[in-house]
Amino acid sequence: MGTHVIKMPDIGEGIAEVELSQWHVKVGDLVVEDQVLADVMTDKAMVDIPSPVHGKVIALGGQPGEVMAVGSVLISIEVEGAGNLKESAAPVVTKEPVAPTVEAVVESKPVAAAPRPAPAPACQGPMVAREADERPLASPAVRKHALDLGIQLRLVRGTGPAGRVLHEDLDAYLAQGQSNASAPAAAAYAQRNDEEQIQVIGMRRKIAQRMQDATQxxxxxxxxxxxxxxxxxxxxxxxxxxxxxxxxxxxxxxxxxxxxxxxxxxxxxxxxxxxxxxxxxxxxxxxxxxxxxxxxxxxxxxxxxxxxxxxxxxxxxxxxxxxxxxxxxxxxxxxxxxxxxxxxxxxxxxxxxxxxxxxxxxxxxxxxxxxxxxxxxxxxxxxxxxxxxxxxxxxxxxxxxxxxxxxxxxxxxxxxxxxxxxxx
CATH class of the missing domain: 3.30.559.10 (Chloramphenicol acetyltransferase-like domain)
Known part of the structure; x- marks a missing residue:
């Protein structure tokens, strides 16, 4: 077995460093050639980093939100063949705008990633297996509707493309909740002490920078x-x-x-x-x-x-x-x-x-x-x-x-x- 090291590519336009926006894989995942590994962001665009090889991810070179220099190690992949160390600059696919497409998100799922365990039922309604920090796909109108209804989107199963939560999914969640007599009616009034920290990276960071720059x-x-x-x-x-x-x-x-x-x-x-x-x-x-x-x-x-x-x-x-x-x-x-x-x-x-x-x-x-x-x-x-x-x-x-x-x-x-x- 050998190790293939992929370095941060030179995206052009005189850019010396880019922000690592999102990983689409994790250590231990099996990947195939052309599978999207990560998204990186320049001042002008979001760029896909696809894999040039088949293999197993053994190391990641940075965390989302980290600014990385061109030429620095992005990811290491174990590949079949001689035990020598191979290096390459990752190919790039520029995505416009600075946001991953729905198709890219679907196609870039790890090939052999273990399925996430379903959480224990925490409230009424059809459940979906999402981690607490995972942001489900939904339009702004659906998000506002869910907020008005007091529904946590991460608990709603989305039936739209790529698991997108639709208005109909909110209705189904409510209908299921109303038929579930075991759910206490007073749950909506229960005290809450949870907190959530959201790192400002990628698109949200760029918006924040532009708004701050404009007002200053x-x-x-x-x-x-x-x-x-x-x-x-x-x-x-x-x-x-x-x-x-x-x-x-x-x-x-x-x-x-x-x-x-x-x-x-x-x-x-x-x-x-x-x-x-x-x-x-x-x-x-x-x-x-x-x-x-x-x-x-x-x-x-x-x-x-x-x-x-x-x-x-x-x-x-x-x-x-x-x-x-x-x-x-x-x-x-x-x-x-x-x-x-x-x-x-x-x-x-x-x-x-x-x-x-x-x-x-x-x-x-x-x-x-x-x-x-x-x-x-x-x-x-x-x-x-x-x-x-x-x-x-x-x-x-x-x-x-x-x-x-x-x-x-x-x-x-x-x-x-x-x-x-x-x-x-």
Whole structure:
């Protein structure tokens, strides 16, 4: 038998060190050629490290969260053959974005890893064998639903792809719990003294660093304005009824993208990037709209490129395609970089007001809050209107308060009189 030592590869782009984000194997596992061994993270992307050989893992070279130099020992594998020591740099497979895909997680399961023992039943409902620190796959909506119901996701068996927990799984868990008479009704009120420590590594570390960097470097200020979206919601419903079957359904987002494009013609200072080290502001003619998207691994911002040249349905299709790619871990590096202004929305959870953080080096971000029906006075009459707030933030080093207010008022005018979105 021999030992094959795999070293941290040179990923390129002048990178001298990378963060070890996640192991997909452990000591004692049997691995096959091309099986994913680990994920490592650069400043720009998550990278798969596959095995170049068949063999048995005998040593790991680092812990998740550890920053490792290129050329350092990543993993040692016992292989058949002569008893000499072989070394190689691991091949790399760049994954965009900085998060493992569902398919990669499924395919990279250790070949001969021992199954985890099922835990003793701790509460009612169908159980699933997960360790206490294992984070089950679930969408943000499912996580919130579980939180509202007081359900620990790690105890729910997921029936979706790769064991993803679905809303239906939560319903099944509750139904099983209600039929289990042995579970005390007062369990939800029992005292708890457990604690959980979560290491900030990988994607979450990158998000934390970017948010901290943005708030420390930029001089944020926010501006909130309410908008009557009754007319544009009526137009959207009409277009969906007439063309939805053939062209696809429209959400409010493509209208907002169109409003940004038109308003930026008069406010080019908003469609800009600020290099604070070189003290240079770059205004761009192309409008590349970043659309903040929540995924299971954190916030991502896929980019709708050249929004100024897209129709409503073209924008809608691209937003949908990019959002799905980001949530499924399949968006490319180019699709996650290069935005000139960002649009962020929490959808139905949008709340009344928010204070979004700038996506540096951009100087403006437009935040969308939820639509609510409220009584409003229109021409002396109290009528029910659909109202929505825009909560936007700007970099005061570049954007003056008056210009920011005028910019948002321009967007307001376009959305309240939607025909003006298409008048050239």
């Amino acid at each position: 470097r930029a001089a944020h200020f926010s501006y909130v304005e309410e908008i009557d979206v009754t007319a544009i919601e009526e137009l959207r419903a009409h277009l969906n009824e007439k063309h939805g079957a053939s062209r696809g359904k429209l959400t409010l987002l493509p209208f907002l993208v169109r409003a940004l494009v038109v308003a930026l013609r008069d406010f080019p200072q908003m469609n800009a990037r600020y290099d604070d080290e070189a003290q240079v502001i770059t205004r761009l003619g192309a409008v590349h709209v970043g659309v903040a998207t929540q995924s299971d691994v954190g916030l991502m911002v896929p980019v709708v490129r050249h929004a100024e040249a897209r129709s409503l349905w073209d924008s809608a299709a691209e937003i949908s395609r990019l959002a799905n790619a980001a949530r499924n871990g399949k968006a490319s590096r180019d699709e996650l970089s290069g935005s000139t202004i960002t649009l962020t929305s929490l959808g139905a959870l949008g709340g009344i007001v928010s204070t979004p953080v700038l996506n540096l080096p951009e100087v403006a971000i437009v935040g969308v809050n939820k639509i609510v029906e409220r009584p409003m006075v229109v021409k002396g009459q109290v009528v029910i209107r659909k109202m929505m707030n825009l909560s936007s933030s700007f970099d005061h080093r570049v954007v003056d308060g008056m210009d920011a207010a005028l910019f948002i008022q321009a967007i307001r005018g376009l959305l309240e009189q939607p025909a003006t979105l298409f008048v050239e």
